[in-house]
Amino acid sequence: MANVVDESFSSSNSRQFVYFLLFISLADTQNIVVFQPSYLIATGPTVTTLLLGNTSDISLNLRTVSPSNTTGSIDSPSCEAEVTQWVLTKEQVGKTAVRVQLRLDKNLRLCGDNETDTDCCSKPLCVLEILQVSACVGGTPQASLLIQAEIYALLVPANTGSDNKTVIPNQVYQPLGPCPCDLTLRKCDVRCCCDKDCSTEDLKLFESHCLPGPFGGQVSPAPDYQCSVQTAENSPDWSPFLCVTSPPENNPYLGLFYQGDAIMPKPGPSFQRPVLSAPAPADVYSQGSPILTLNDQYFTIPQRALGHCVKNAPVAFLKDFEVKCVTLLESCPAGSPLQTLLTDLGIQVKNGQGGDVTVDVTDEEAIDLSQFISSTYAVASSVEGQVCGNVTLALDYKFYWKGNGITSIKLTRTVGTVTLNDSVVLTTRYSAVFLNGEFMGEPNSGNPGYQVGRPVIAGIVDTRENNTGSIQRTSVNLWKPVSDGLCSTAEKKPVLFGENSTSGCLLPVSRQNLTQCNLLREAVISLQADLITAIFVAKSGNPDALTMADWLTIKFVTMNSSTTMENITSSCTAIPSHLHIHVWSVTTGMIDGKPQRDIHTLQVSYGLSSWALECGGGDVSPCLDPMETQLFPITSSVTFIDIPINTGPPKTRFQINFTEYDCNRNDVCWPELAFPITKYYTGEPYSQSLAKGLILVFFFIAASVLGNPWRQIRQVWNSASL
Structure with missing residues (x-):
């Protein structure tokens, strides 16, 4: 379990911290020991608590207990230990505090139909038991901790994915689709709440953890003044002249997803719909698309997914990452990724421009292994003092790109010699950075x-x-x-x-x-x-x-x-x-x-x-x-x-008393009638919008002069003159 530290300290947290310190002081002065907390509910494979007080001669014993059928109470603490499926460890963190940790020594994978392996879960509710940890001094219990363990098996879908990928158009030429996170065709994508392939039961699993922002389909709707929003049956007669046509390429979120050149608008009448350019070829890379090898396979590097290290994870174009994977070595590794060959690493990759590039591999030998070997466990290994040579400790990739293609790939492989006196905890590093020339492609934090x-x-x-x-x-x-x-x-x-x-x-x-x-x-x-x-x-x-x-x-x-x-x-x-x-x-x-x-x-x-x-x-x-x-x-x-x-200059008495023309207080805003010729309209240069507005005014005046109302006015005027 990871220790999480709140970023902000509230007053309640401060009081709890003060009570905690006072409790430690009281336990130390009275020479007693106590678990804090004394009761836990475990839903995961790791449980951590503290034993406070005089812990110098304390021994810990673990056993499984059950409530009485008649009274429902738990038996009194006992110093007799039992063999359980939990591993009990302790660590001194101070003079008067010991960190006690229980780790489940069992695989939480759900057993198959005909599987005979006992290290798995036969049913979804894998662990349901009550544990009692007793702190004893000379065979006499001093304190006890009750843990109610209710742990379910890890449900891994039988079909983890498919090669059928939903084609997302290049965002340079077309706007984001209605559901950008729908990456797998005819499959439900996890956390993608707008995926039409997800059933109601699937959505209940992650409906509170939907992908936020445009990638999750949560794009703000187009404003009402866009011509594409207005429909023919609901639009007034003058809508083609007063609505705004903005190319879909001018999406304000576009700069966050695509690292490319700016698109300059082409001059033309504002009331004509723009014609979209032809989409880019299918083999051109865009940000987030997977990198392919010469035989149309995914180019993979070990990465972390759902809290675990995946050996063959696809690399996305222009997506930097750096991960660490922890492995318990009890014998020398024999396969990838801890044992790699130059022929396996120096592969050919499509460059996105119709050609290919070859991975250039450079070897470095690590002399100091302290940053890779974190600790050892006193568990008998298969061969005492076994020496493992050329163990791959790190794979650092540098992708050089320009436009929509890759110009070169350089790999630095770090190898070292690991000695196995005991079981060794090995931490390996895998990273990928994309460099535009010699510059790393830095993600933006807004646009603008x-x-x-x-x-x-x-x-x-x-x-x-x-x-x-x-x-x-x-x-x-x-x-x-x-x-x-x-x-x-x-x-x-x-x-x-x-x-x-x-x-x-x-x-x-x-x-x-x-x-x-x-x-x-x-x-x-x-x-x-x-x-x-x-x-x-x-x-x-x-x-x-x-x-x-x-x-x-x-x-x-x-x-x-x-x-x-x-x-x-x-x-x-x-x-x-x-x-x-x-x-x-x-x-x-x-x-x-x-x-x-x-x-x-x-x-x-x-x-x-x-x-x-x-x-x-x-x-x-x-x-x-x-x-x-x-x-x-x-x-x-x-x-x-x-x-x-x-807020500008103070309002006049007319603006305060007469709110008929206040756009913030009325549904109908008459000043917005001339929106295209005001300074608030930025769809095209002000000189062009002003000229078009004056031409429109001229047409209205001409229609009024030459139309039926003016003819009636002249007739009334002539009859009055006579």
């Missing part, structure tokens, strides 16, 4: 305005000689604590536009560190500075690396140097423990009813705090032992602030 939930794009000056003056993309980060929550093992996560967040990590500090406050401050500043290495931030979601007008300089608020920083025994002041990012955004326009938001300013500031050792609660060792450490928090946060749109 930022979209909520997409990363904020930052940049630094590219110092390479051939790219002088350009901006190299990077990110603005926050802390992402994992595992034990320490800053030494914490990772970084990018700041997402429009989402306020707070996160942090813990830094061990000893009494000796608090006697050198200047060094401690520099260490904390160095940790916080690693979060933001950029000096620029992009205004919009699709900035140009060569246009400085698309970038803003990040404002760093310097700390007040006049602050008194007096060092007291076992304490330091003015520690920059909190990094705060303020982002001011502004709405610059609307596209299809969607506001386009740009970044106006990004400011980085620090919050200062005082650190002092706490020796209360009976634990005075940190104040006596200079090397004993306590954990102090280092936090980071981001806040987004919307700058209100300028």
Whole structure:
């Protein structure tokens, strides 16, 4: 089970954390042990809990229990262990805390009809039992934990896929289909709620996890002023002249899905429907389409899918990825992907332009295997001290592309020698990046305005000689604590536009560190500075690396140097423990009813705090032992602030009292009658729309003068004159 740390700390979470610390202190002073929590419901193969208190002489025993038929109660704790299908492990995480973990030693795969293997589930409800973990001292139980395990088998469809793929037209020439996530013909695609092949029962499995955005079919409808929306029976007589015809190529979401050239509109009458260009040839690659080998097979690289590593996963054009796969080695590997041959890797791939390219393979030998071998288990292997040579540890692909084709493919294979004294946990790495020339194809965060939930794009000056003056993309980060929550093992996560967040990590500090406050401050500043290495931030979601007008300089608020920083025994002041990012955004326009938001300013500031050792609660060792450490928090946060749109000059008394012509308060908006000749219409140049509008006015005047109403007016005038 992965330890999940909330990005924002609520007041309830803070109170629970305080109660948790008080409980640990109470358990330590009273010399008792207790499980926290003392009752769990397990629906997965892993269960984790904490044993708090004096755990020095504690032994753990696991057994299966059942409630009494008469009273319904569970038997009292016992120190007699039983053989179960669970593996019990413990790990000391502190002086008064032990992490207890139970792992199911059973395959959750559903057994076949005629299968004789016992390591599978005979029925969908695979595990249904009650477990009791007892903490004993000298044969006497001190605390107990009850776990109700109710685990279902993993249901894997018999037919995982088909080669029949739904053909999605090239988005350069045609708009996205009504259901872009319908990738398999006559098959239900998981999480694709608009797939017509999905039955009602299928939709119930993932109806709350539908693919969001345009890829899931959730595209905003066309506005009412589009000529394609209006129908002949409901349109007024003047609709062909006053509706707007915009080519479907001008979809505002197009830049997020296709990396290509801009499409310039062709001049022509605004009331004529555009004729779509011919679609591209079928062998031309577009973003997301699978890469094919010379014999029309998928080009595959090991990737992760549904939480597991798949050995033969297709590679999508212009889709970067980097995955890690964990394998338990008990003997030397004999097949792919841990044992690979140059003939298997140097294959020919279609380049998307009618030709082919060959994968260029380069070998590197890994001397230090620490980043690949994470741990070993004391389980007897088949051959003691067996040496496995030329084990494939990493496959790093670089795809060079231009337009809709691939120009070359380079592969760096990392191999190493693994010694099997015990069973080894091997972590292999697989990656693919697409480079346009020497530049990596960076995904945008909007087109043009930022979209909520997409990363904020930052940049630094590219110092390479051939790219002088350009901006190299990077990110603005926050802390992402994992595992034990320490800053030494914490990772970084990018700041997402429009989402306020707070996160942090813990830094061990000893009494000796608090006697050198200047060094401690520099260490904390160095940790916080690693979060933001950029000096620029992009205004919009699709900035140009060569246009400085698309970038803003990040404002760093310097700390007040006049602050008194007096060092007291076992304490330091003015520690920059909190990094705060303020982002001011502004709405610059609307596209299809969607506001386009740009970044106006990004400011980085620090919050200062005082650190002092706490020796209360009976634990005075940190104040006596200079090397004993306590954990102090280092936090980071981001806040987004919307700058209100300028509403213009104040309204006049006529506008306040007479709302008949107010478009925001009436269903009929008379000022929009002249929409094509106003500044709000951007479908074509203003000079052309003005000229066409004046011609239209001339036709109306001519029709009025030459028509029947004018003839009647002249007759009345002549009769009155006589």
